Amino acid sequence: MTATRAEVCVVACAEAWRGDGAILASPMGVIPSLGARLARLTFEPGLLLTDGEAYLVDAAGEIEGWMPYREVFTMLAAGRRHVMMGAAQIDRHGNQNISAIGDWKRPKAQLLGVRGAPGNTVNHPVSYWVPKHSPRVFTPRVDMVSGVGYDRGARELRVVVTNLAVLDFRTPERVMRLRSVHPGVEVDEVVAATGFPLAVPGEVPVTRAPTAAELGLIRSRLDPAGTRERELA
Amino acid sequence: MTPDEIAGELRDGMTIGIGGWGSRRKPMALIRAILRSPLKNLTVVSYAGPDVGLLVASGQAKRVVTGFASLDSIALEPHFRRARQAGTVELTELDEGMLHWGLLAAAHRLPFLPIRAGLGSGVLDVNPELRTVRSPYGDPFGLGEELVAVPALKLDAALVHLNRADAAGNAQYLGPDPYFDDLFCLAAERAYVSAERIVPRLAGPPQSMLLNRAMVHGVACTPNGAHFTSCVPDYPRDEAFQARYARAAADAAAWETFLDTYLAGDEATYQEAVHQEAIR
Numbered sequence: 001m002t003a004t005r006a007e008v009c010v011v012a013c014a015e016a017w018r019g020d021g022a023i024l025a026s027p028m029g030v031i032p033s034l035g036a037r038l039a040r041l042t043f044e045p046g047l048l049l050t051d052g053e054a055y056l057v058d059a060a061g062e063i064e065g066w067m068p069y070r071e072v073f074t075m076l077a078a079g080r081r082h083v084m085m086g087a088a089q090i091d092r093h094g095n096q097n098i099s100a101i102g103d104w105k106r107p108k109a110q111l112l113g114v115r116g117a118p119g120n121t122v123n124h125p126v127s128y129w130v131p132k133h134s135p136r137v138f139t140p141r142v143d144m145v146s147g148v149g150y151d152r153g154a155r156e157l158r159v160v161v162t163n164l165a166v167l168d169f170r171t172p173e174r175v176m177r178l179r180s181v182h183p184g185v186e187v188d189e190v191v192a193a194t195g196f197p198l199a200v201p202g203e204v205p206v207t208r209a210p211t212a213a214e215l216g217l218i219r220s221r222l223d224p225a226g227t228r229e230r231e232l233a
Numbered sequence: 234m235t236p237d238e239i240a241g242e243l244r245d246g247m248t249i250g251i252g253g254w255g256s257r258r259k260p261m262a263l264i265r266a267i268l269r270s271p272l273k274n275l276t277v278v279s280y281a282g283p284d285v286g287l288l289v290a291s292g293q294a295k296r297v298v299t300g301f302a303s304l305d306s307i308a309l310e311p312h313f314r315r316a317r318q319a320g321t322v323e324l325t326e327l328d329e330g331m332l333h334w335g336l337l338a339a340a341h342r343l344p345f346l347p348i349r350a351g352l353g354s355g356v357l358d359v360n361p362e363l364r365t366v367r368s369p370y371g372d373p374f375g376l377g378e379e380l381v382a383v384p385a386l387k388l389d390a391a392l393v394h395l396n397r398a399d400a401a402g403n404a405q406y407l408g409p410d411p412y413f414d415d416l417f418c419l420a421a422e423r424a425y426v427s428a429e430r431i432v433p434r435l436a437g438p439p440q441s442m443l444l445n446r447a448m449v450h451g452v453a454c455t456p457n458g459a460h461f462t463s464c465v466p467d468y469p470r471d472e473a474f475q476a477r478y479a480r481a482a483a484d485a486a487a488w489e490t491f492l493d494t495y496l497a498g499d500e501a502t503y504q505e506a507v508h509q510e511a512i513r
Contacts, residue, residue, distance in 0.1 A: 115301045
């Protein structure tokens with residue numbers, strides 16, 4: 001079986017939570033959600049997942065507990081959470097913007113608002129999911145710092161998963177580095193789609209392909225309707 | 234009380250907290266009563282959804298205090314988005330945990346509460362009045378940790394919608410999340426509750442009895458009063474209606490038609506128009 005790009009991304013997102021144990025996994029977006037559920041079903045069975053409202057659920061969606069917003073805030077402050085958020089803009093230090101594009105006082109485009117991104121990034125591990133890797137998203141500077149980067153006190157920025165690659169901050173200055181390219185993607189393609197100088201190691205590995213067991217779970221159990229493909233379309 | 238009587242207790246320039254979250258269990262019948270009133274220059278504190286959208290569209294909200302504005306199933310609140318881009322509404326943008334902490338501080342009569350959220354972020358840049366404090370307790374390296382001092386978010390009034398209430402103001406949520414409705418009430422000088430049903434006595438799990446009558450100054454019976462936001466288990470969000478709201482909000486002429494169709498009359502007229510639309 002050959003995995004689609006979306007399926008490679010699901011597994012790359014799942015890998016973000018490897019080793020986290022019994023913490024609250026909060027994925028935002030279809031592919032991160034599938035990734036978190038896949039991780040829970042396979043190598044990270046301790047993860048806590050929510051239904052998007054106030055219930056804790058297992059990978060099949062069965063209720064196992066209660067997590068209203070006020071408890072999410074407590075888990076967050078305690079550091080017992082790892083969220084994968086989106087980013088309208090992100091810079092090489094990992095500063096992220098989901099608030100507004102342009103001058104904040106009168107933005108060109110009002111987006112969601114900072115939501116909990118400031119608190120998330122100073123309290124617990126944070127990863128990002130960018131379904132369309134482009135210089136518009138990977139910008140030299142962001143217009144409104146929502147999630148803070150390493151130069152502004154981030155606790156732990158784990159990975160940035162995109163439609164092209166996996167990136168992290170494992171450089172001496174903790175700036176963004178190309179960690180792996182997805183099968184079929186060239187390093188130059190990722191560099192060209194990034195609007196700031198990206199740290200590129202001499203040898204760039206290829207993102208691991210899903211196993212046959214993982215593909216089976218994604219296709220027949222977690223996402224039989226194939227919603228993952230639409231997020232990359 | 235009726236929703237219009239509750240709106241009649243509010244004054245121009247007040248800071249009003251609104252319960253619920255996004256497009257979930259919002260006191261929409263009370264918001265519609267404000268839309269019918271001449272109230273103006275309001276500061277609205279909310280985990281914002283169409284409550285904020287409507288008060289921004291009507292020009293009655295001068296300032297919004299929030300961390301986001303969303304319709305949940307539709308990511309961005311269209312009126313809020315448009316008003317921000319037109320520069321017609323002022324914004325105090327806070328991390329959503331800071332908003333929680335500000336309400337908790339006000340509820341406890343504290344001037345502020347310390348939090349890590351906000352440190353290093355644009356929230357401190359766009360709100361220059363925010364201050365940090367240093368912990369008076371040393372850490373192993375000697376210096377106390379620097380934290381954001383979230384000021385108490387004192388409210389003149391709070392508006393919340395619950396599933397059940399009694400006439401005295403004891404009130405109960407039956408859905409999965411209390412949101413922050415109790416804190417909105419405790420942070421306010423006066424708190425008003427609308428409820429799907431007024432019952433002689435609350436029944437069910439004691440943990441669901443979120444509000445007691447000491448926290449509440451007025452109760453209104455508003456069946457379907459959270460419409461079009463969700464009020465589970467009584468009803469889910471009216472997604473078709475919300476989509477119509479969002480489409481209308483994108484166009485000035487369509488919005489005039491929407492106002493004429495649904496919001497030109499009283500609450501009973503609104504509910505009848507919604508009912509007619511549903512059976513069409």
